[in-house]
Amino acid sequence: MTVLVTGATGTVGSRVVAALAAADEPVRAAARDPDAARESLDADAVVTFDFEKPETWGDALDGVDRLFLVRPPQLSRVGAITDFVDAAERVGVDTVVVLSVLGAEKNPLLPHRRIERHVEGTGLDWTFVRASFFMQNFLEEHREEVRDGVLFVPAGEGETSFVDARDVADVAAAALTEPGHAGRAYDVTCPEALTYDEVAAVFSDVLGRPVTDANPSLPEFVWETYRRGTPLGKVLVMSAIYTTARFGLAGRVTDDVRDVLGRSPVDFPTFVKDHANDFAVERSPAPSNSRN
Ligand SMILES: NC(=O)c1ccc[n+]([C@@H]2O[C@H](COP(=O)([O-])OP(=O)(O)OC[C@H]3O[C@@H](n4cnc5c(N)ncnc54)[C@H](OP(=O)(O)O)[C@@H]3O)[C@@H](O)[C@H]2O)c1
Incomplete structure (x- = not known):
């Protein structure tokens, strides 16, 4: 089967x-x-x-x-x-x-x-x-911002418990192949919630060059992101997600990855290290979306 x-x-x-x-x-x-x-x-x-x-x-x-x-x-x-x-x-x-x-x-x-x-x-x-919010969104929605050294996210001081999609997939694969997961809902997050200022600091530290967080207001974000070419519907969905973070509703951290997989979830510095080439300023091809 x-x-x-x-x-x-x-x-x-x-x-x-x-x-x-x-x-x-x-x-x-x-x-x-x-x-x-x-x-x-x-x-x-x-x-x-x-x-x-x-x-x-x-x-x-x-x-x-x-x-x-x-x-x-x-x-x-x-x-x-x-x-x-x-x-x-x-x-x-x-x-x-x-x-x-x-x-x-x-x-x-x-x-x-x-x-x-x-x-x-x-x-x-x-x-x-x-x-929780995938770390891989930084490879997709925010990769150019990281390369340019300025994140543009209207989340204020709100924290987010980013999760690596590799952990999400591993939890799903376990639930598909092992007994004991029926009727369970797993909240998959990383070990520590971060503000976008802290995210920028991790990028700076790991990539060895300054990355800051512009922390725009919501109207600034909507206008600028739309002006950069993102379709309005997607801008509005992103606005809703970042507003949730701004209000402190995206920062819950759980042990579910460890409970299911018996290992720690990937933390944000490890994610950035693993994808340092994708964020490198010299590179121009599309992100690898590597499954490693
Ligand atoms: N991004 C986040 O931070 C986050 C966090 C938590 C949950 N989620 C949820 O995760 C889900 C998205 O997962 P993802 O990011 O892994 O997907 P994704 O990268 O956005 O890719 C979308 C997938 O949907 C398929 N697809 C599109 N239209 C389809 C259709 N009409 N019929 C069948 N397949 C179709 C595409 O396959 P083909 O084009 O090859 O057919 C593609 O594989 C969403 O429900 C999102 O809300 C996202």
């Missing part, structure tokens, strides 16, 4: 595929463009899959008993995902691990919580992996 990984080309899913393959678990990567996915993924089996195209679900689910479920940020219709969960249960999937968001349980309107609640109502064994 096989594990189907949705979001397999994404930040967490790609690392889940790698972790399962390394453990010799039969894994199938789901992607809208399988040829492109094969080039970027270390996976033997890639299948065409789209939450919005039910005609792709049958082949994707054939012979699958476990499912890693990712809600694509760009997919606003929760029903496409919950319908897929129901289809998975109908064809014999017994376990689902859902990638969710830290604090989801407190926000019934959040799409992730709506998916969680739907999953709770099925007969599936479920595990929720509620992740």
Whole structure:
């Protein structure tokens, strides 16, 4: 029987595929463009899959008993995902691990919580992996700022318990392959919450050059980020996330990574060291999104 990984080309899913393959678990990567996915993924089996195209679900689910479920940020219709969960249960999937968001349980309107609640109502064994803000966002959204030496984040003095996507993936892989995780919700965070001033100090220290935090106001952030070319919808989502941090709601630290994996989570200095080349000023190619 096989594990189907949705979001397999994404930040967490790609690392889940790698972790399962390394453990010799039969894994199938789901992607809208399988040829492109094969080039970027270390996976033997890639299948065409789209939450919005039910005609792709049958082949994707054939012979699958476990499912890693990712809600694509760009997919606003929760029903496409919950319908897929129901289809998975109908064809014999017994376990689902859902990638969710830290604090989801407190926000019934959040799409992730709506998916969680739907999953709770099925007969599936479920595990929720509620992740804090990914360190990898610095490779994607903020890489140029780090290279230029000025972070531009409207989080004030609020702390965030950043988590490395490698830890998120390892917790998910454990929940997919080991007994004892059914009915559990894990809050995955790093060992220490940091303000963005402290984040800038870590970048300065590890990279050996000054990085500061501009700490803009929310209107400054919205205008400047939109002016730099980020689509307005994404600017608003980022604003909501950073406002949560500004109000001190993103800093909760837990021991869940250690409890599940039996090792410490990756801390922020280690993340920066591991990706120092991606943040180097001389480099211009896109981030490696390395799964190491
Ligand atoms: N960023 C954070 O700090 C953070 C923290 C906690 C939780 N989260 C949650 O994590 C989730 C995103 O995970 P991620 O960052 O690993 O993903 P990601 O890097 O944003 O990638 C999105 C994935 O979704 C797939 N996808 C897009 N549209 C699809 C569709 N219609 N049908 C099927 N697949 C589709 C893409 O695959 P293809 O294009 O190859 O099909 C891709 O693999 C979101 O729910 C987000 O809220 C994020």
